[in-house]
Amino acid sequence: MVALRRLARHTGARFGATVALTFALAALLAPWVAPYDPEAIALGANLQGPSGAHLFGTDSLGRDVLSRTIWGARISLTTGFVSVGLAMVGGVPLGALAAWRGGWPDRLVMRAVDVLLSFPTILLAIVVITIFGPGLGNAMLAIGVAQVPLYARLTRAVVLRVKAQPFVESARAAGAGEWRVLLRHALPNCLPPLLVQSTLMFATAILSAAYLGFLGLGAQPPTPEWGTMLAKARDFLRTAPHVSIFPGLTIMLTVLGLNLLGDGLRDVLDPQTAAGA
């Protein structure tokens, strides 16, 4: 509660939370708030500029850009949850194991993580896509896999910090088994930094999905994914810039909002990291 109140006083976090909430609502309520069917084609009314009937205008097939952008939020929200979920499932146990055990498992995991982290995320995702083929589902998988090393490294650092604290020692002294100490005492105390990281990773996942979509490796047309929409819209940049501007602006605002929220959460929940960073 104290944390929530402090978060509410944080200007950046307030803006970020508002954006994130709007984004989530748009995603959840897309069928009800979108004024048109996102895939309804109206060739007679294509590439119209913004107007009262179509606030964001229409695209090259006459589809309503606002409706497609709203439905796109649904896809991005799903991508965020699936990718970040996958990354956590893969990365958190690896990092926790490395920190808890130390020795060769630690060296092995961290060596692999260091190698993978030196590659740009988008390139790792592309490699995964090359193996499994393009598509929205595979894009989520690819982004998740590409984020695994980040979670492994963060979890390791956090678990190491927690492991050194007295309450872990006292749990052990009280006779708790090794697994119990790790799962019941150490890991719950690692949650705040992981939550902060997940908010930032959520933003990165949305951005990466848009990148893959733009490159034709993610969601395929006619799916109203933001990056996929921009890939098509750029052919009409000269005649109908609005088709490119609005989805791009939406991506930027969403990602900016999530980043601000993440920074705010870090200041409130995880002062140690905030001071170091």
Place this chain on the structure above:
Amino acid sequence: MFAVVRVIPGDPARLLAGDFATEQIVDELRAKWRLNDPLPVQYAAYIGGLVRGDFGRSITTSTPILPELTERFLRTLELAVAGILVSIVIGGAAGIVSAVRRSSLIDYAATALALTGISTPIFWSGLLLILLFSVRLEWLPAGGSGTLRHLVLPALSLGLFGAGVLARQTRSGMLEVLGQDFVRTARAKGLPERVVVVKHALKNALIPVVTVLGDQFGRLLGGAILTETVFAWPGMGRYLIESISQRDYPAVQGAILVFAAVVVIINLLVDLSYGMLDPRVRAE
């Protein structure tokens, strides 16, 4: 690095044949590209070729991959170096000014702009630059390469993408250093603030920044894949994407290999540069 290459062979035969090929065509292709050999044999043959500088031939054009890739690599390098220069100039300056004028209006503005830069999709800023400078003002070409004029917009797009992270890192590095005793000593000696900032603080704030610069170069290489697509820049990123869409499997493998090699080399250079910047590291 080799692990990456080894993972890629999913099912090359299916990739090669395409969706509409008959079994016979698939078999002929398999025989032609020696895909019936066991994987370890193929792998050995591929690595053997690499050692001799042979990346194999492109399946779509039947030309050797290495010369094409070298040409493409140089174009990407040109773009990435220009991009990193732009991000150093913009991001570095913003970070230094932010740190020196901490908690001023200019600091808040720079910090907000840096975060916006980090949050902006790189292809979108590219499209906006085209819209402004090519479509509206007609100052610069929207795509292609060859002259310096062609380089300006892609480099700016890529540089702005890198500037945000660099500004944040420079700011926090400078803040840390500015609070230290030797900076106070330098000020107490009566040195002008400019000398204190540039000669004393900046030099010591450089080490974390150089690490980021290495990461940045990697990030910019990733970003270049998108920038090259937006600006029709004939670099390695576009080559990779085109090869993937044409299922040109050896070309994809070669491109990823070169990307990986570049990343590894950059990390090595970053590690070496610590010694140059910080004598304490050299002593260890």
